[in-house]
Amino acid sequence: MSGFRHVVMFKWAEGTTTGQQDEVAAQLRELPGAIPEIREYSIGTNAGVNPGAYDFVVVADFDDKEAYLVYRDAPVHRAVIDQYIAPLTAERVSIQYEL
């Protein structure tokens, strides 16, 4: 397989509700329909297996780096980040790599 993958994990701030987390997931699930550059899009919530694990993750695959940059900078994506994700975020880590 070739392509370009973006992985980002979040820890939510104390007091973040299940409803707020569900809203983040619902908003993100709209993005593949809005941004055709997204090839595969997987979001997940910590299964609670290991102590210290992050709370939420997005694994997004693209054909190439340029397609990822379209996603990263898409206004519809930035709006979800600004309105739903950033206010809840305590920690954010990411990596991008060639598949």
Next chain:
Amino acid sequence: MSGFRHVVMFKWAEGTTTGQQDEVAAQLRELPGAIPEIREYSIGTNAGVNPGAYDFVVVADFDDKEAYLVYRDAPVHRAVIDQYIAPLTAERVSIQYEL
């Protein structure tokens, strides 16, 4: 798709060489051949697109949580962690989630 995914990111300690990083990747690439519970195994090195990104990532898919736990605790895996990964690790973050 159903299954169970493990995602782990590392930042390497200052002074870690390219050769050491290549050895980590080479050792990990042996694991799918040694641990049949691994369904998909993707490893990657930071593409350098975004400042602050992590250095290295593993995305590993399994049929279920139990299969992931076999991988997590497999002596051949723990040996790679202890001998090759832990000595280089400055930061490690992970999440496990249901696909």
